[in-house]
Amino acid sequence: MAKAPTYLIHAARVIDGTGKAPMEKASVLISEGKIVYVGPKERAPAPEGVQIIDAPDLTVMPGLIDGHNGISGSLGAVKKLRCYVQYGITTAISFHGNRQGNPTLPTRDMIERGELRGCAQLVVGHAVNCTHGHNKGRLADGPWEVRKAVREMLEQGAEFIKTAASGGFWYENESMSSPNYTQEEMNALVDETHAWGKIVGVHVHTQPGLDRAIKAGADIIYHGCQIDAAAVEKMVEKGIWYIPTLKVTHPRNIAAWVDRPWMRAEMEACTDVHREGVKLAVKLGGKVAMGSDGPGTRYTWLYGENSVFEVAELVNCGMTPLQAICASTLQTAKAYRIDHRVGSLEAGKQADILCVQGNPLEDIEQLQDQNRVSLVFLKGKVEYAGNAYRDYFSIRDEDEIKPL
Structure with a gap:
């Protein structure tokens, strides 16, 4: 892979993602794909070249x-991940690693090697599910078969395991409260995954699945569209991450499913209670991260638009714009244990950077205006450029001779 250029960005302000106050008239130095300096413009080093x-x-x-x-x-x-980058999403977590006929790991690896340019990087999990369950991945019933399934998925290269503790909206023959794994099976799945040093994310909307996932020690709870206050309090107490995917129960999303009336009915019943649960988690200082359940239906969402809409939804549930940006960067990186390399602008980290016109701290919905996205860096390379900054992007693919 060709060496990344060295850039020094002099910006109106820098939000580093750690939760610290923004730095006005600040600079970021990028070299060899890494962040070298973040700080006041007047102190910024300017290496030769x-x-x-x-x-x-x-x-x-x-x-x-x-x-x-x-x-x-x-x-x-590929198109979806390129569009993600054009909205400033530089990493996408996918739970479809073992989707039948379309394994995701080769795509992840091609992006990592630089063979697919302009695509958001992937972190890939595999699903393990019970018979007649919500997820469709590696089928496993009973605690010992569940343990075997987890081992198989991790051997294939899964970076995390996703499972379900309740039904969902998608299938006509299920509902939110449909049972999935029993407590015994859930305990086995979480225990086995943790034994191999990986994390578990659990799709769950309502009880008793919420308590089963919490009791088993799940690392992440997805959705919780009918989450109750007691479950939120337990999650906060145990330090479990909550990725609520608020977009799912937003009226704009619900209105798009004209051909799936069973989905609309259940989603509409969740809109308010879903948001009350997230507001409580924010109020109690819970660990809330961002996930959009993307890419989303093409009847209402552009690829990548889900994500920036979700950031604004977090603000609507009580976060400040700065907190929502941190939740959508460093906090999500922490949830998936990739914060050692991405998620914040700190020296030594990978230079995955979004540069937008304006100030999203004054109006978080500015992030939803794709025309404001001016530069996006992936590993220190400009992979998208707009507005007055188009000249910083080259469509030419770089190549090099490998040494013998």
């Missing part, structure tokens, strides 16, 4: 990380 980007109209922040996506390894995934 550096490309200086004067950006007095831009806010610089970490690339967004979407923590819940159903992206498989099909060719169509």
Whole structure:
């Protein structure tokens, strides 16, 4: 892979993703794909050969990380991941790693090697599910078969395991309260996954699945569209991450499913209670991260739009814009244990960076305006450029001779 250029960005402000106050008139130095310096413009080093980007109209922040996506390894995934980047999403977490016929790991690896340019990086999990369960991945019933399934999925390269403790909206022959794994099976799945040093994310909307996942020691709870206050309090007490995917129960999303009336009925019943649960989690200081359940239906969402809409939904549930940006960057990275390399603008981390016109701290919905996205860096390379910054992007694919 060709060496990444050295850039020095002089910006209107820098949001580093850690929760610290934004730095006005600040600079970011990128070299060899890593962040070297973040701080005041007047102290910024300028190495020989550096490309200086004067950006007095831009806010610089970490690339967004979407923590819940159903992206498989099909060719169509490439377009989706390119569109994600054009909205500033630099990492997408996918639970469709073992989707039948479309394994996602080869796509992840091609992006990692630089063979698929302009695509959001993937973190890939595999699903383990019971018979007649919500997830459709590796079928396993009973605690010992569940343990075997987890081992198989991790051997194949899964970076995390996803499972279900309740039904969902998608299938006509299920409901939110449909049972999935028993407590015994859930305990086995979480215990086995943790034994191999990996994390478990659990799809669950309502009781008794919520308590089963919490009691088993799940690392992440997805959705919780009918979550109760007692479950929120237990999650906060145990430090379990909550990725609520608020977009799912938003009226705009519900209205798109005209051909699935059973979905609409259950989603509509969840809109208010879902948001009350998230508001409580925020109020209690719970560990809330961002995931959009993307890519979403094409009847209402552009690829990538889900993610930035979800950031604004977190603000609507009580976060400040700064908290929502942190939840959508470093906090999601922490939830998936990738914060050592991405999620914040700190020296030594991978240079995945979003540069937008304006100030999203004043109006978080600015992130939903794709026309404001001016530069997106992946591993220190400009993989998208718009507005007055288009010249920083080259469509030419770089190649090099490998040494003998």
